[in-house]
Amino acid sequence: AQTVTQSQPEMSVQExxxxxxxCTYDTSESDYYLFWYKQPPSRQxxxxxxxxxxxxxxxxxxxxxxNFQKAAKSFSLKIxxxxxxxxxxxxxxxxxxxxxxxxIFGTGxxxxxxx
Amino acid sequence: DGGITQSPKYLFRxxxxxxxxxxxxxxxxxxxxxxxxxPGQGLRLIYYSQIVNDFQKGDIAEGYSVSREKKESFPxxxxxxxxxxxxxxxxxxxxxxxxxxxxxxxxSRLTVL
Numbered sequence: 001a002q003t004v005t006q007s008q009p010e011m012s013v014q015e016x017x018x019x020x021x022x023c024t025y026d027t028s029e030s031d032y033y034l035f036w037y038k039q040p041p042s043r044q045x046x047x048x049x050x051x052x053x054x055x056x057x058x059x060x061x062x063x064x065x066x067n068f069q070k071a072a073k074s075f076s077l078k079i080x081x082x083x084x085x086x087x088x089x090x091x092x093x094x095x096x097x098x099x100x101x102x103x104i105f106g107t108g109x110x111x112x113x114x115x
Numbered sequence: 116d117g118g119i120t121q122s123p124k125y126l127f128r129x130x131x132x133x134x135x136x137x138x139x140x141x142x143x144x145x146x147x148x149x150x151x152x153x154p155g156q157g158l159r160l161i162y163y164s165q166i167v168n169d170f171q172k173g174d175i176a177e178g179y180s181v182s183r184e185k186k187e188s189f190p191x192x193x194x195x196x197x198x199x200x201x202x203x204x205x206x207x208x209x210x211x212x213x214x215x216x217x218x219x220x221x222x223s224r225l226t227v228l
Contacts, residue, residue, distance in 0.1 A: 009155070033215055035216060037217075042221075043203065043221070044219065044221055044222075045205065045207075045217075045219035047216050050216055091158065095215060100165075100171065101146055101163075101165060101209070102163065102173070103148065103160070103209075103217055105150075105157045106157055107155060107156060107157035
């Protein structure tokens with residue numbers, strides 16, 4: 001069965017600095033999708049960034065980028081120029097490209113942004 | 116506006132009572148999902164459905180039931196058999212095609228008194 005692990009329960013970053021959140025996963029599938037979701041205090045889940053496993057190029061969305069290492073099964077999220085609005089829970093998620101289409105989530109990392 | 120609507124936002128229940136959480140989507144998505152969120156445990160999958168009139172158990176289905184009679188609707192019933200039902204419940208949907216992101220509702224907070 002697929003698993004997603006986020007080993008950092010909480011992280012802190014100074015405003016305008018850069019922070020990296022870690023995520024590792026385990027799967028025997030060769031094709032899949034990976035996601036980072038943000039959950040602010042409102043608890044609304046918001047998609048931050050996605051990565052297709054067959055793409056070697058790392059995805060980027062403005063200040064958010066990923067470091068996707070397929071062989072190592074690692075999918076970290078880098079937030080540049082951190083802003084107070086980035087403070088939230090961040091969840092890493094996995095979905096296979098075929099089969100049951102289950103989305104598996106990690107336990108989350110709480111990010112605090114210090115002014 | 117297209118989206119997912121969950122109701123109610125807050126619900127209180129006495130022990131021994133069943134309660135049904137509503138989830139409706141107008142995104143024309145085939146797949147729908149129910150997750151439970153507890154502090155420190157992330158999102159755990161309760162049930163999911165990829166097509167009308169069919170659904171599969173997730174990792175923590177015991178004490179829950181669902182139905183999928185319409186493409187737009189996927190209600191979740193929390194039965195009295197669920198030993199610890201107090202939690203935040205999230206409904207989501209996806210069109211399954213690439214890139215296949217999940218769209219979420221705003222959630223329902225269930226408290227058992």
